[in-house]
Structures are given as C-alpha cells and as structure tokens.
Amino acid sequence: MPAATFGRSIFALFGTQTALHGQSDCDGTGIVDPDGNCNGTGIVDDPAPHGREGFKFENPSTKCKYVSQMHIWDSFKHLEKDMSKLFTLIHKDVAFTVVGHHPIAGRYHDLMHFYVNALRRVSMLFMDHADLFEIHPQGIYGGCNSAWSVQEIQFKGVMNSGDNFEIINVWFTRWDEDQMVEIRTYIDAPKIMDALHKNEIWWNGTTLRDNLLYMPGPAGMPDLKELGQLLGYPNGSKYKD
Numbered sequence: 001m002p003a004a005t006f007g008r009s010i011f012a013l014f015g016t017q018t019a020l021h022g023q024s025d026c027d028g029t030g031i032v033d034p035d036g037n038c039n040g041t042g043i044v045d046d047p048a049p050h051g052r053e054g055f056k057f058e059n060p061s062t063k064c065k066y067v068s069q070m071h072i073w074d075s076f077k078h079l080e081k082d083m084s085k086l087f088t089l090i091h092k093d094v095a096f097t098v099v100g101h102h103p104i105a106g107r108y109h110d111l112m113h114f115y116v117n118a119l120r121r122v123s124m125l126f127m128d129h130a131d132l133f134e135i136h137p138q139g140i141y142g143g144c145n146s147a148w149s150v151q152e153i154q155f156k157g158v159m160n161s162g163d164n165f166e167i168i169n170v171w172f173t174r175w176d177e178d179q180m181v182e183i184r185t186y187i188d189a190p191k192i193m194d195a196l197h198k199n200e201i202w203w204n205g206t207t208l209r210d211n212l213l214y215m216p217g218p219a220g221m222p223d224l225k226e227l228g229q230l231l232g233y234p235n236g237s238k239y240k241d
Contacts, residue, residue: 096183
C-alpha cells in the first residue's frame with residue numbers, strides 16, 4: 001500500500017481519537033487523570049450528546065407513558081421561533097398559575113387568558129429585536145412515566161428599549177396526551193417588572209402618550225353615565241354638548 005494511501009487510512013481510522021487526545025484530560029502522555037473521562041484507550045467515556053445544544057438528559061428513554069424529556073426539550077425550543085406551537089403544546093383549558101407578586105402573576109383558567117394577559121404581553125417587549133430572542137432549556141426532571149415534569153428554562157434577548165434581558169424560569173408541568181394540562185411557573189419578579197417598566201407605555205406612562213383610550217387598571221371601568229351627570233358649570237348649568 002503506498003505510504004500516502006496508508007497515511008490517509010490511518011487518519012480515517014484514528015483521526016477522531018487524535019481529537020479526543022486534544023482534550024485537557026486526554027493529553028496523550030499515557031497518564032490517566034482520575035478525575036477526568038479519559039481512560040487511556042483513546043475512548044472518552046460519557047461523551048457530550050450531539051444536537052439539542054449538548055443538553056444531557058437525566059432520562060433519555062423514548063418508551064414513555066407520558067412524554068419523553070426530549071419531547072419536552074423540543075417543545076420549549078420550538079417556541080423560540082414559532083409561538084403558534086403554543087396552541088397545541090398547551091391544552092386550551094389549562095390550569096395555569098404564575099406564582100409571585102408582579103403584573104402577570106395570578107391564576108389563569110384557560111390558555112387564551114394566559115396568552116393575552118401574560119405571554120403575549122411579555123413577548124411584545126422584544127418585538128423590535130425578535131430575531132435575537134432565544135430559549136434554552138437548562139434542566140429537565142421527571143416526565144416519561146411520570147405525568148409531572150420540572151423544567152428550568154432560560155429566556156434571553158434584547159428588549160425594545162435596547163437593554164439585554166436574561167431570566168431563568170422554573171416550570172412545573174403536568175402532561176396528558178402530549179399536552180401540558182396544568183402548569184405552575186416561578187418567575188423572577190424584579191426582572192419582569194423592570195422589563196415592563198422600561199418598555200410598556202401602557203404600564204409606565206409618558207408625556208409622549210396621547211390618552212385616547214380608557215385604561216382603568218385592575219379596578220375596571222366606573223359608571224360613565226353616572227359620572228356624566230356630575231359634569232357641568234359651577235353655577236349648576238349643564239354643558240349643551
């Protein structure tokens with residue numbers, strides 16, 4: 001076999017092992033680091049998984065009564081670029097609790113109220129830089145043969161104000177027929193309140209806003225007809241219009 005051909009064959013067979021020896025704990029000296037994952041054979045034990053951002057699943061099984069952890073990872077990641085997936089990922093009659101004391105906290109008894117009052121409201125803070133919005137699952141626990149799972153989810157992006165935003169929320173989710181049917185999520189309240197304060201004219205107020213719509217806040221609308229009867233001049237006469 002010509003030398004050049006032989007060299008290429010060796011590279012094809014062992015080139016990947018050369019890359020492994022380039023790791024900090026596989027330095028090619030023949031000395032095995034007891035705290036490393038190099039065992040001297042050129043094979044790295046427990047390598048980082050391919051795809052899904054190198055996420056390591058606690059339970060990689062796909063033979064599940066409910067949903068696999070991979071399905072959970074994909075479900076959150078899909079929302080990064082396609083929020084319409086939400087309407088099949090979460091059941092329409094979901095019991096959704098946002099825990100805390102901030103403008104989007106509370107109990108939601110269906111998906112539409114959660115979407116309008118919470119998720120869409122927060123999503124609008126990133127519309128000017130929508131292409132920079134990212135979702136990264138950080139931890140997934142349970143699921144598979146358990147109806148309940150716990151997720152640590154990192155959300156990051158650039159707000160309309162130009163400020164960077166990063167938060168990690170914890171989601172407790174109960175699954176049925178590949179959908180979330182019950183959710184409790186824990187949110188960093190100061191970060192959400194700061195984001196709303198910087199980006200929502202509706203919540204924050206500014207001299208640049210023309211107040212042409214009634215926005216009464218949580219107390220709701222007063223009786224405008226009753227108030228209208230109070231209008232008039234100091235002498236008791238009423239406006240003609």
